Structures are given as C-alpha cells and as structure tokens.
Amino acid sequence: MVTTLQQLNTNLHNNQVNSIYYQNKILFMSSIQMQQYLVGDYYPNWIQETFHGTVTPAKLMKMLASYDFADRSAAHMKYRGHEIHRSKIFWVDNLEEKVPIYTFPAFQYQQVKKEYQLISTSEWVEKIQEALDGQFGVATNHVIGTLYQDGKDSIGWHNDKPKTLDSIAPIFFLSFGQQRPLLFRKNGMEQVCCEISMAPGSLFVLDASKNQQYQHCIAAESDTNNNSNSNNNNNSRCKPRISLIYRQVKNILTMQEIEKKIVAGARGKKNNKKRKAEKIAGEYDDEHDNRIENETHQETREEDEDAEETVKAEKKQAKKRKAKKAAN
Ligand SMILES: O=C(O)CCC(=O)C(=O)O
Numbered sequence: 565m566v567t568t569l570q571q572l573n574t575n576l577h578n579n580q581v582n583s584i585y586y587q588n589k590i591l592f593m594s595s596i597q598m599q600q601y602l603v604g605d606y607y608p609n610w611i612q613e614t615f616h617g618t619v620t621p622a623k624l625m626k627m628l629a630s631y632d633f634a635d636r637s638a639a640h641m642k643y644r645g646h647e648i649h650r651s652k653i654f655w656v657d658n659l660e661e662k663v664p665i666y667t668f669p670a671f672q673y674q675q676v677k678k679e680y681q682l683i684s685t686s687e688w689v690e691k692i693q694e695a696l697d698g699q700f701g702v703a704t705n706h707v708i709g710t711l712y713q714d715g716k717d718s719i720g721w722h723n724d725k726p727k728t729l730d731s732i733a734p735i736f737f738l739s740f741g742q743q744r745p746l747l748f749r750k751n752g753m754e755q756v757c758c759e760i761s762m763a764p765g766s767l768f769v770l771d772a773s774k775n776q777q778y779q780h781c782i783a784a785e786s787d788t789n790n791n792s793n794s795n796n797n798n799n800s801r802c803k804p805r806i807s808l809i810y811r812q813v814k815n816i817l818t819m820q821e822i823e824k825k826i827v828a829g830a831r832g833k834k835n836n837k838k839r840k841a842e843k844i845a846g847e848y849d850d851e852h853d854n855r856i857e858n859e860t861h862q863e864t865r866e867e868d869e870d871a872e873e874t875v876k877a878e879k880k881q882a883k884k885r886k887a888k889k890a891a892n
Contacts, residue, residue, distance in 0.1 A: 611765035621765030643670035664813035715785030715802030733812035
C-alpha cells in the first residue's frame with residue numbers, strides 16, 4: 565500500500581494526472597488513455613526502476629543533449645529536399661560487415677557513412693540496449709535519437725516502416741526532457757485513440773503488429789494544447805525533448821554494399837536531372853526511363869509510395885465520412 569501511494573504520488577508529480585500506474589498496471593485512466601493497451605505497454609518510470617537510481621532521467625537528458633546531432637539543414641538529412649522538424653543521431657551495433665539499415669522515409673545511405681556510430685561508443689545507450697534486450701527477449705541493433713528542440717519540433721503521423729524491421733520484435737520508445745504526448749490513431753482514421761504523456765525516463769513498448777495497424781506522432785505543441793495532458797500551454801515554453809527509439813532491424817548490409825548504393829543513388833539523381841531536362845526539351849523517352857531505374861531509387865520510391873498510400877487512404881476515409889454525414 566505504501567508503494568502504491570508512492571507510485572501515485574510520483575505519477576501526480578509527473579503531471580500524469582489522467583492515469584495512475586502501479587507496477588506498470590493502470591489503476592485509473594481517462595477515456596482517451598483507456599485504449600493504450602490496444603497498442604502497447606507504458607512503463608512510466610522505466611529508467612528509474614531498471615537502473616535503481618544509478619542514473620536519473622535528468623542526467624541522461626543532459627548527456628544526450630551534449631551529443632552531436634546531425635545538422636538538419638544538411639542535404640543528406642533532408643526529406644525530398646525539405647528540412648525535417650527535428651534533429652537526429654544514429655547508433656548501430658556494427659559498422660563493417662553487418663550494418664543494420666532501417667529505411668524510414670527520410671533515410672539516405674549517405675547518413676550511414678556520415679552519421680552512424682557504434683552503440684558501444686555511448687555507455688548509456690548500450691546499457692539501455694542490454695536492459696531492453698534482457699527484459700523483453702529481443703536483439704535490438706539500431707537506435708535513433710530524436711531531438712525536439714521546442715514545441716514547434718514534431719514528427720507527423722506515420723507507421724514505422726515494417727519492410728526492414730523484424731516482424732515480431734516490438735519498437736521501444738524512451739523519453740527524456742520535456743514531457744510530450746505520443747499520440748496514436750487507427751490507420752485511415754483522423755481521431756486520436758490513444759495519448760501517452762511520455763514522462764522523462766519512461767518507456768513505451770509498441771507491438772510490431774500494432775505498429776502496422778496504428779499510426780503515431782509527436783504533434784507540434786500548438787496542435788496539442790487543447791487536448792493533451794502535457795502541461796504545456798501557450799504561456800509556458802516547451803523545453804527540449806529527446807527520444808531514443810530502439811529497433812530490431814532485419815535488413816543487414818555490408819559497408820561495401822552501402823558504398824555501392826551511394827554511388828548508384830548519385831547516378832540515379834544525375835539521371836533524374838537529365839530526364840527532367842529532356843522532358844522540358846521534349847526529348848523524353850519512357851522506355852529508356854524505365855531501364856535506367858536503379859535499386860536505391862526503387863527503395864526510396866517504395867518508401868514514398870507507402871507515405872502516399874497512407875495519405876490517399878486517409879483522404880478516401882475522410883471523403884467517405886463526409887458523404888455519410890451529408891447523407892444523414
Ligand atoms: O520521438 C518519439 O517518441 C517518436 C519518434 C518516432 O515516431 C520515430 O522515430 O519514428
């Protein structure tokens with residue numbers, strides 16, 4: 565009972581006033597949080613409980629914030645030429661013969677060469693990996709750190725692309741710094757079905773299958789002020805937040821293969837430019853265009869198509885709902 569009250573107190577202190585946890589089980593929750601067990605498991609004090617006070621979430625936040633995040637304005641970090649609203653840092657368990665490659669939409673092979681580092685170079689990134697692997701019986705090999713500098717930084721609705729991920733292993737979301745809500749909605753739906761106010765030191769474990777059925781996002785704070793329990797409002801500045809996402813990636817390449825893809829990608833880009841120029845000059849040849857496809861561009865296009873399909877599905881759903889509403 566004493567522990568229950570302590571836990572309750574901690575959760576209230578962390579502003580998780582719409583959910584009370586005891587030993588990772590929910591005692592009380594608001595209706596929007598009722599659905600979270602559909603998607604995965606939330607451990608509000610995972611760092612504190614796992615490392616028994618040898619490190620605090622605040623100390624880890626300070627350490628992570630001191631790291632060299634990739635320059636978001638660099639060409640190899642952009643998505644289709646656009647700067648993304650967050651900064652990234654990458655770790656993998658091998659950088660020679662077995663490099664894990666997770667092809668998220670803004671992924672470019674150049675990032676591997678320029679940005680990837682070994683997990684073993686960061687003591688706490690490695691300690692967290694060992695603890696996750698031991699507790700959940702997985703073999704994570706890929707970590708992305710994401711820095712949300714302020715409330716304007718965000719990540720839009722998406723499913724983690726399953727193509728290069730292990731089909732069973734869950735995805736692990738760790739959170740440090742500013743408490744911000746991780747939102748979920750069913751594919752094709754607009755309505756948020758689940759909101760997890762990620763406390764510093766907390767862990768959310770997203771089932772692999774649920775990742776394919778539900779999209780998630782970290783919305784810009786101005787979008788969430790009205791419906792979140794993140795304790796931010798227009799008057800209080802949203803401080804930096806850093807997440808660490810641990811994944812078990814099944815797509816393994818050698819550095820040599822990665823080098824080849826970088827060269828092929830550069831060739832593909834050159835061909836694209838040529839095609840554009842030919843199109844303008846009216847010399848465009850479709851058949852020739854099909855032949856000069858290269859692997860790298862094929863992959864990038866598949867990722868883009870995933871995103872486009874999601875947008876199309878969403879538009880279709882919205883149209884259906886509008887038509888239904890009009891009919892009623
Ligand atoms: O920062 C987070 O908690 C979410 C990050 C995320 O959704 C992603 O990297 O795919």
